[in-house]
Amino acid sequence: MEINRIPYKQEFDYRFIKPVRMARNKTQAQLGELMNVDTSTIGKLERGELKFSPLYKSKFNEALKRLRVSSLELASIREIIMMKHKRGYK
Numbered sequence: 001m002e003i004n005r006i007p008y009k010q011e012f013d014y015r016f017i018k019p020v021r022m023a024r025n026k027t028q029a030q031l032g033e034l035m036n037v038d039t040s041t042i043g044k045l046e047r048g049e050l051k052f053s054p055l056y057k058s059k060f061n062e063a064l065k066r067l068r069v070s071s072l073e074l075a076s077i078r079e080i081i082m083m084k085h086k087r088g089y090k
Contacts, residue, residue: 014046016060028046029042
């Protein structure tokens with residue numbers, strides 16, 4: 001019997017920003033404060049209009065810690081993103 005384990009350090013990209021924000025019931029402005037960036041920057045990152053550079057990735061990672069987003073939640077969000085991609089949703 002094989003047990004599926006959730007990796008401790010999970011990779012994520014810009015597609016995770018909005019689902020995490022919605023899961024924590026935060027506005028773009030509130031997430032911007034947590035990431036120490038402007039509200040418009042959050043919108044651009046969510047839409048993929050701004051490159052998700054290592055700087056933004058580290059700021060988002062810090063926000064994940066402050067919001068106490070677990071590895072299990074990130075894995076669930078990854079599954080949702082993959083299912084939407086398979087079905088042709090954005």
